[in-house]
Amino acid sequence: MDLIQWFAAPLQHEFMIKAILVSALVGVVCSALSCYMTLKGWALMGDAVSHAVMPGVVIAYVLNIPFAIGAFVFGVGSVVAIGFIKSKTRVKEDTVIGLVFTGFFAFGLVLISKVKSSIDLTHILFGNVLGISDSDIIQTIIIAVITLVTLAVLKKDLILFCFDATHARSIGLNITFLYYVLLSLLSLTAVAGLQTVGIILVVAMLVTPGATAYLLSDSFDHMIWIAMASGVFSSVMGTYISYHIDGSTGGCIVVLQTLLFIMAMIFAPKHGLLARSKNLQAASE
Amino acid sequence: MSDISIDIEDVTVAYNGKVALHSASLQLDAGTICGLVGMNGAGKSTLFKAIMGFVKSVTGRVLINGLPIRRVQKNSLVAYVPQSEEVDWHFPVSVYDVVMMGRYGYMNFLRTPRSEDKRVVRESLERVEMWHMRDRQIGELSGGQKKRAFFARALAQKGTVLLLDEPFAGVDIKTEKMMIDLLIALRELGHTILISTHDLASITTFCNQVVLINRSILAYGDTSEVFTEENLSRTFGGSIGDLSLAKSQLAQQY
Numbered sequence: 001m002d003l004i005q006w007f008a009a010p011l012q013h014e015f016m017i018k019a020i021l022v023s024a025l026v027g028v029v030c031s032a033l034s035c036y037m038t039l040k041g042w043a044l045m046g047d048a049v050s051h052a053v054m055p056g057v058v059i060a061y062v063l064n065i066p067f068a069i070g071a072f073v074f075g076v077g078s079v080v081a082i083g084f085i086k087s088k089t090r091v092k093e094d095t096v097i098g099l100v101f102t103g104f105f106a107f108g109l110v111l112i113s114k115v116k117s118s119i120d121l122t123h124i125l126f127g128n129v130l131g132i133s134d135s136d137i138i139q140t141i142i143i144a145v146i147t148l149v150t151l152a153v154l155k156k157d158l159i160l161f162c163f164d165a166t167h168a169r170s171i172g173l174n175i176t177f178l179y180y181v182l183l184s185l186l187s188l189t190a191v192a193g194l195q196t197v198g199i200i201l202v203v204a205m206l207v208t209p210g211a212t213a214y215l216l217s218d219s220f221d222h223m224i225w226i227a228m229a230s231g232v233f234s235s236v237m238g239t240y241i242s243y244h245i246d247g248s249t250g251g252c253i254v255v256l257q258t259l260l261f262i263m264a265m266i267f268a269p270k271h272g273l274l275a276r277s278k279n280l281q282a283a284s285e
Numbered sequence: 286m287s288d289i290s291i292d293i294e295d296v297t298v299a300y301n302g303k304v305a306l307h308s309a310s311l312q313l314d315a316g317t318i319c320g321l322v323g324m325n326g327a328g329k330s331t332l333f334k335a336i337m338g339f340v341k342s343v344t345g346r347v348l349i350n351g352l353p354i355r356r357v358q359k360n361s362l363v364a365y366v367p368q369s370e371e372v373d374w375h376f377p378v379s380v381y382d383v384v385m386m387g388r389y390g391y392m393n394f395l396r397t398p399r400s401e402d403k404r405v406v407r408e409s410l411e412r413v414e415m416w417h418m419r420d421r422q423i424g425e426l427s428g429g430q431k432k433r434a435f436f437a438r439a440l441a442q443k444g445t446v447l448l449l450d451e452p453f454a455g456v457d458i459k460t461e462k463m464m465i466d467l468l469i470a471l472r473e474l475g476h477t478i479l480i481s482t483h484d485l486a487s488i489t490t491f492c493n494q495v496v497l498i499n500r501s502i503l504a505y506g507d508t509s510e511v512f513t514e515e516n517l518s519r520t521f522g523g524s525i526g527d528l529s530l531a532k533s534q535l536a537q538q539y
Contacts, residue, residue, distance in 0.1 A: 039373075039376060039377075153394070153395065155396075156389065156395070156396035157389075157396065159378070160386055160389065162376075163373065163376045163378060163386075164372065164386070166339070166365070166367055166371070167365075167386060167438075169337070169339065169358070170337055170358060170363065170364070170365040171358060171361050171387075171389055171390040171442070172355070172358035172359035172360075172361070172390060173389070214377070217377060218377050218379075218422040219377055219378075219379065219422075220377045220378065220382075222377075223377050
């Protein structure tokens with residue numbers, strides 16, 4: 001009875017129902033994309049893009065256009081800037097990524113502090129899913145549909161792009177197109193994730209479920225389902241827990257994701273630490 | 286069988302201003318197995334990449350079966366198997382998935398395999414004796430099996446031109462022999478194969494042509510005419526002594 005009460009109580013509030021549904025949706029979308037991010041080795045790129053969208057969000061507010069558009073322009077723009085600096089100077093890529101995204105992020109901070117707006121910095125940094133507006137919900141749904149449809153339609157091409165771009169090119173696939181598709185989806189989902197867990201933690205949404213699933217499966221199809229399941233579970237349970245303990249929603253979601261990862265790391269049937277040490281023992285006997 | 290299949294004219298490639306391949310010209314007829322021989326860094330991989338259009342050539346042009354490379358790639362006519370160091374062996378794909386990737390060029394935009402694609406994948410895997418390994422994740426394979434899986438993908442692509450960069454590096458003798466037999470069978474069907482290898486001893490057994498390369502093409506033509514001690518010593522930097530050393534090292538290796 002207590003358990004039912006635990007689950008039912010938050011649902012008496014409309015804002016909690018919205019928050020749970022939006023977090024679940026964002027969990028699905030980010031987790032699906034996270035499989036590609038982890039396999040392509042784009043974790044740092046995800047971190048960069050999610051920070052770099054900040055000025056876009058502020059400018060979009062000033063111009064009164066959807067956040068997603070501003071974020072999209074700056075997300076893709078940051079990666080173009082990274083590519084440009086890397087190819088024109090001798091500075092190494094991780095350095096370039098580090099300096100570009102912090103530069104964008106700092107510019108966003110200045111904008112927020114000087115532009116008169118009702119944007120609350122803490123909401124951008126740490127998310128505000130409990131107070132999400134209806135227009136933001138609609139925007140999240142649109143982003144979710146675009147991302148999931150694109151991933152479904154281009155699934156095999158994107159897997160091939162991540163796995164073996166050389167072969168993709170040699171059979172005539174347009175890998176520049178695939179690169180920008182993945183990058184665009186990353187910018188869009190960064191905005192979706194931003195509303196739930198905030199800029200600082202959004203990279204976790206875009207990396208952790210994929211990493212957890214990667215340890216649990218050797219097949220991409222299984223991996224993406226496991227990632228989405230773990231993402232939805234963390235999002236929904238994280239929102240519940242944050243209600244009951246009156247703590248940060250984004251924080252609770254990401255802590256749960258991390259716990260799931262740690263469990264997978266230890267107990268995964270084939271790639272977990274226990275299985276590995278068992279295999280080593282078996283091999284040495 | 287006198288159609289020119291690979292036609293390279295005056296191709297020069299430079300990386301950061303440093304010339305890696307100078308004014309290379311080469312014509313290979315259909316139905317040829319051509320060995321590409323040169324030291325490490327002599328421009329073998331660069332030549333492959335220039336043919337595939339992956340590096341921009343400063344001058345020159347490449348035609349495959351009389352067509353520019355982009356057109357040929359859209360028709361899946363060229364199968365390119367690069368050296369395998371770049372492959373992410375932990376990637377969650379099975380052997381079957383990898384070979385099926387060779388068929389994507391024939392599929393609709395959702396890449397839904399038809400029965401013909403499945404048949405070709407099975408046939409290709411059977412030809413390299415890997416059908417029973419089809420469900421394995423690629424990282425679970427031995428070195429020779431990995432090479433065979435990627436070779437099967439090239440077979441499944443059903444291209445008429447095969448570019449193989451060091452396919453025998455690190456493989457067992459059984460795999461090498463199997464691959465050579467398959468290459469000879471493909472030549473009989475009129476396919477054109479350009480293959481780089483360090484195994485000088487085996488070249489005379491299956492390559493009817495050779496190209497000697499050292500930053501530019503030194504010589505090419507029928508193996509019996511071009512594959513001479515004198516030409517080889519030019520290719521490997523001038524001294525026969527180095528060559529015999531190289532040969533004895535190879536002998537130890539295989």
